[in-house]
Amino acid sequence: MTIETREASGQDTRSHFKETTYLEAIREAMWEEMKTDPAVFIMGEDVGAYGGAFKVTEGFLDEFGSSRVIDTPISEAAIVGAAIGVAHMGFKPIVEMQFIDFIAPAFDMIVNFAAKVRYRTGVGASLVIRGPCGGGAHSGPFHSQNVESYFANVAGLKMVAPATARDAKGLLRAAIRDPDPVLYFEHKFLYRRVKEMLPTDEEILVPLGVARTHRTGSDLTIVTYGAMVHKAADAAERIAEEDGAQIEILDLRTLRPLDSEAIIQSVRRTGRVLIVHEAPRFGGFAGEITAQLCEEAFEFLDAPIRRVTALDTPIPYSPPLEDYYLPQTDDIVKASRWLLAY
Amino acid sequence: MASLTREELRDLYRYLLLTRGLEERLERLFKQGQIVGGLYRSLGQEATAVASAFVLDDGDWLSPSIRDMGALLVRGLHPREVLLQYMAREGSLCGGKDNTTHFTIPELGLLGPISPLGTQLCVLNGVALAFRLRGEPRVCMTYQGDGASRTGASHEGLNFAAVQRLPVIVILEHNRWAFATRSEREAAVEDWVDVAAAYGVPAASVDGNDVLAVYDAAREAVERARRGEGMTLIVAETYRMIGHAQHDPQHYVPKEELLEWRGRDPLARFQSYLLESGFESRAALAVVKEGVRRLLDTAVDDALAALMPEPEEALAGTFAGDAAAVPWTRRTHVYPDLAHSAMPS
Known part of the structure; x- marks a missing residue:
């Protein structure tokens, strides 16, 4: 990519x-x-x-x-x-x-x-x-x-x-x-x-604790980080082409300190949120972000908060098993459509 | 044989007295409810910490274990600071956030341990690495009980120091008990000094209750480290004469064993040595004792007069220039307007 x-x-x-x-x-x-x-x-x-x-x-x-x-x-x-x-x-x-x-x-x-x-x-x-x-x-x-x-x-x-x-x-x-x-x-x-x-002639310095809008949109916010930013971007492009909806992707970049303000502001704007991470689901960052949104953006939500994450299993070796374990672009597309239709 | 001046011998005696006296005061304060956490004494093994730390110079670093109060005092920590910390007071060096012998004071070359055992050796290795990177002939000294020496961190730390040839002196205090477990159940070696062979480092076994023997062994190791010849492991043979902490009545320890070791009490032995060798008179030692008593009286009075910390202090200091968020239930307005804009963030 x-x-x-x-x-x-x-x-x-x-x-x-x-x-x-x-x-x-x-x-x-x-x-x-x-x-x-x-x-x-x-x-x-x-x-x-x-x-x-x-x-x-x-x-x-x-x-x-x-x-x-x-x-x-x-x-x-x-x-x-x-x-x-x-x-x-x-x-x-x-x-x-x-x-x-x-x-x-x-x-x-x-x-x-x-x-x-x-x-x-x-x-x-x-x-x-x-x-x-x-x-x-x-x-x-x-x-x-x-x-x-x-x-x-x-x-x-x-x-x-x-x-x-x-x-x-x-x-x-x-x-x-x-x-x-x-x-x-x-x-x-x-x-x-x-x-x-x-x-090459500029010092690139990115402050810790500040999220980055990877893609702007008004219909749904995807909060994610790491490699999942790219799968989320692929999903967002497909949905823009096929469904005409615009997804905002917030790349957290720093997980602690978490840029809660950026998450809350984006979700208040779009009213729908999907949280995507490659780590397993239980006890993952998506849970904390969900809790913060419930506390800080509840009245702004037009749909339940959804998560796309890895399975709650160890990560397996064989390619078909690993692919099934990891969140895929199709999963993100499917979850996004569910949220957009809610 | 140690070539110590009369003043140095008197200092060693004074630190032994101060260590035992301070711990006796701490025990009394514990029983009075003034110490809210655990209290772990070094009774019977004070000579190991005092005499080894006595070898170090300004600029060297030391990391104590829980039974090395004497080393802290030798490094220059005031008994008042120890009392304030145990008593969880506002004015303590850590502001009431940590307890026991966990003192990190760069000016005194002190690195505080943490309760998971053996870890401070790994961290002290980093201090020694800094000395080497800067080309400074400074050394580090740390302690581990026979129990602590069995953790993964201890093994990794010993090996790292050995491989990197760091100026580190590790004093393994073989005090026979790790909480309530005999040292025979901690390691299968018969002579604990044999553990050094696995790391390829020089080692010495020493009577840990003999002030001068500990001093000699520590000095040799410190000089070797200062010459850039790497680490030494010193096994100090000693005995924990009291339970693991105040809650432990030590019922699992055979009475005859305690009696046998009581005869080797390091303070009594050193006092006899000073008197019998003619270095000190009874009158001179009485003056030292009186000085220690007065110092401790004042320190206890000062500590008792100190305040407890303000609760909100719990929020500060996790990061540089940063405080934790105040929970909204701890704010003045417990029932905010239900409109979202009024919700605490």
């Missing part, structure tokens, strides 16, 4: 734009921050000599040396722990989880140490934990998960899930500069499929 960004449309002749993949955007954000801030460095499994399992940090070891690109033992708790300690001393570590599924062994360090340390002690920890999330790559139950809901109930964490290359770059830069712990979920399905023309 190729995303036309506002900057790119009609301005392709400008020489200071360059086609950038989602993965390159992540690389560039880290590279540029490491170039300008000596406090920024990378730790993780196989991030140095190998350049990361997905080659996100390829070339970093040669450029920055082994003291700033640190290959660690397979010890996620120790890695995150060290990141907290080094952050206390003024460094800004970026920790790579080889797959975001492997954040589970670091759960204690994240929820009990990193998230609570400022509240308990007044001393914060500026650190980023990033890693590839999401399904669609036939990687099985332990290389495909979306883990945001595990952390949603923990005060003290920020969470980011970009859908575009521009946001991947701008949000990672903001995450690195943020004074508190940020979990950065990069969708592996988007790594090389999302390509955008991004400016």
Whole structure:
């Protein structure tokens, strides 16, 4: 999929734009921050000599040396722990989880140490934990998960899930500069499929906590994030063509702090809302967003709130099973039509 | 053999007294209902924390476990701060948000642990990594009980420090009990110093109730770390002479075992050493005791006079420059106009 960004449309002749993949955007954000801030460095499994399992940090070891690109033992708790300690001393570590599924062994360090340390002690920890999330790559139950809901109930964490290359770059830069712990979920399905023309002579910085309207519309709001933004966009195009209805797509970009105001304002305008996420349904973000809308936009609703999510099962390996597990464009079209007809 | 001056020996004695005296005051306050949370004493194992922390310099960092009150005091934490924190008062360093020995004070080189055990070693590794990245010859010291040393975080932390050759000294306090579980049920090793072999690091076993033996072992380890030769594991053989916390009557501990270890009390032993070696007179030690008593009296009075925090303080400080949202039921207008525009956001 190729995303036309506002900057790119009609301005392709400008020489200071360059086609950038989602993965390159992540690389560039880290590279540029490491170039300008000596406090920024990378730790993780196989991030140095190998350049990361997905080659996100390829070339970093040669450029920055082994003291700033640190290959660690397979010890996620120790890695995150060290990141907290080094952050206390003024460094800004970026920790790579080889797959975001492997954040589970670091759960204690994240929820009990990193998230609570400022509240308990007044001393914060500026650190980023990033890693590839999401399904669609036939990687099985332990290389495909979306883990945001595990952390949603923990005060003290920020969470980011970009859908575009521009946001991947701008949000990672903001995450690195943020004074508190940020979990950065990069969708592996988007790594090389999302390509955008991004400016090379402008600092792309996207503030945390601000949603983005991916598509404007007046008949229905789809609230979503990550890879589902693209499936929602496909669904919206099909409905515009076949049904003539205009769907607004709100890309949350940051999950915590959640841009509740943007959600509420859009739903108050359209009166109908579908919440789409790739994580399982029970206890997912859609539940929280539904509750907020019930509290803040109840009188504006013309239809029940609906969710399209993954199944409440582990994510299976075999392609037909995985496809059935994951929310598909057809599901979004079907749910949207149901809401539009209500 | 430790080459300590008479003043340093007196300081060590003073810190042992201060640790035991402060914990006795805490116990009294607990029984008076002034301490609302748990109270975990280091009775019988004070020498390990005091003598090891005594080796560190300004600029080094230390992370205590729950039974390392002595290390906190040696690092310069005032007993008043300990009392305020245990008593959950507004003026405590954490504003009433955390308890026990959880003190993070960069100026004193203190990193507060959290209750899931072994985790502070992983975090302290990061502090040591910062020292190395900056080329500073500073070191980190931390403690884990025999129970705490069995967590995944402890293993990962020991291994990480070893592989990265970080300037870290880990003191494993083999005090025989993890809550109510014997250390034989925590690990299958006969001699706990053997665990170091798995990490490929130098190790030492030491009588944890002998102030000077602990000091010597810690100094050697600190010097090695400062030379850039990496971590050391020190196993301090000691005994927890009191229940896990105030609620624990320790009924599972054989009486004869307690009696045997009472004879090795670190404070009594060090006092005898000072007197018998002629370093101190009884009169001089009485002056130290009186000074400690007065310090603690004043600290307790100050702490009792401190206020409890304002409830709304619970909202502040999760993020930098950020407060949590006030629940609408806690606002003045509990029954807002039903029109949506008047609903609290």
